[in-house]
Amino acid sequence: MHPLTRRAALAVSAAPLLLASIRASAQSDPLPSWHDGAVKQAIVSFVSRVAREGGTDFVPPAERIAVFDNDGTLWAEQPLYFQFAFALDQVRTLAPQNPEWSGRPPIKAVLDGDLAALAASGERGAAEILTATHAGMTTDAFAASVAGWLASARHPRFGRPYERLVYQPQLELLNFLRSNGFKTFIVSGGGVEFIRVWAEKAYGIPPEQVVGSSGSVRFRQAGNGAPELVKEPKVEFVDDGPGKPVGINRFIGRRPILAFGNSDGDLDMLQWTAAGPGARFAAILHHTDAEREWAYDRQSHIGRLDKALDEASAKGWTVVDMKRDWRSVFPSEP
């Protein structure tokens, strides 16, 4: 056999093997929606270093705590926080049962579809809308209203259920971390009772691993003697900015070794995580993809990323560029 023929024959006979090996490698890629590059490499390298027993960066499984911001980090947050979209829809749903609402300017603005008046009501107006829709009911009734809304509401731009606007690459990252012994937590400025309703189904994160902002809750015996928990119109804890490391301490009681955020509200959490001893991973998702999602940072009202972007650059934290680093953004539709 001529050497070239032989090489060709070998190549042909090896082809199925080669193909199988490529397939195996594709299957074993834990992050298929992440483009190959420095960012993906940094993630995989960190995880394998802390999980390698006997290695200098080894971290015992119990200490492999990973924390993720939610809005803008695990799911989208434009054109307004999804929890606020829920609140606006609830105002419209509940208005017939609450005729007295028509005398309250921010609520009237929502019912009239008068966005200018709503914007003019500012933070106090937003707080009034959140209180009206998030308090004065049992925790069970509130959870049921969130579940009902998620089942029917659609995002104005994408026409999808909000739960289908989670980020596919982050779902893969959460799974990759868990399969390497990490315990994954949400640490969100959003309301903890809102997120817990759907986080387990959407992210595989159970209620007890969700840290968030909360209102006061009161325990009482209902008329029929059954005990119940009632949501009260009083903010109890704001899990944003310096509240994030405080919330981590309060709920988790252990400093994370990995933190992932997307805005200045995550900066303290990233600092707290990065400043611990041993191997650390701090990452920021930079929204750079107006075509597939949105592009915003320093000037945005929602998810402003300014100081944290500077600090990431100064401290060498990982900055994920959505457009460059993500092969896909949302899960493909079934």
Add this chain to the structure above:
Amino acid sequence: MHPLTRRAALAVSAAPLLLASIRASAQSDPLPSWHDGAVKQAIVSFVSRVAREGGTDFVPPAERIAVFDNDGTLWAEQPLYFQFAFALDQVRTLAPQNPEWSGRPPIKAVLDGDLAALAASGERGAAEILTATHAGMTTDAFAASVAGWLASARHPRFGRPYERLVYQPQLELLNFLRSNGFKTFIVSGGGVEFIRVWAEKAYGIPPEQVVGSSGSVRFRQAGNGAPELVKEPKVEFVDDGPGKPVGINRFIGRRPILAFGNSDGDLDMLQWTAAGPGARFAAILHHTDAEREWAYDRQSHIGRLDKALDEASAKGWTVVDMKRDWRSVFPSEP
């Protein structure tokens, strides 16, 4: 062979088998420190019912949440709460660095060993002692002081480290629950930052599964720019009485199916747990054993068990009688 001889021969040849079977059964008893009886049977029956797939009482693993009070339920609480024993020792340890303390009556009473004066200072005095020893330091420094105390302090009656006054039967129960897919939580009136230091080693319960009372914590940048969390002299949350179901909702976000307490401070948690749908288990540890531990209930200043004992009887909750139901109380000394 004579029939009797044959029977004897058979008996002799069967003896090793029989012995092996007894040994296997002893090894497979998950609760060897619990006497056989109605209480042990109720526990084993409940756990196997909720864990049996396809059974009418089946509960998915994610919902198998078990909550335990700590003081008097998982470890002893006499002659005074161990956390308060820590605080008194800390007053003595820290007094030389805090000469101004001598002007504060409750602290002076501790330093003088004047228990009558300390008692006279009442709840305000106790709060002053707790504040002096539990605030004004970083969370890391506090955890180190607790660990240091545990390593050296000995219980006045038993001469053991306090961590060795955990209840052996409860350690077995926690393990039994976990091996049946339960997630075990502490829900304690004690300080969460105190318990988290040693709960993982003592009970196999990680920090993120400890719910407790807490003081405010503030995030700040230290002089050297390193971020730190500082404990402030302000009570933030009291995880006792109606605070227990509130704490469960806040930290766990899911109603437990099993709750275990020992005092009236656990009553609301037991009610909240027992009132949920499906199979439920509510249990109270009744301290009835003055010889091996202590006997106290309706009249006790610490761990008073009065209303909850009546309600347990009315509702058919499980009441564990320490003297009758526990083969041993504390772990055997190494």
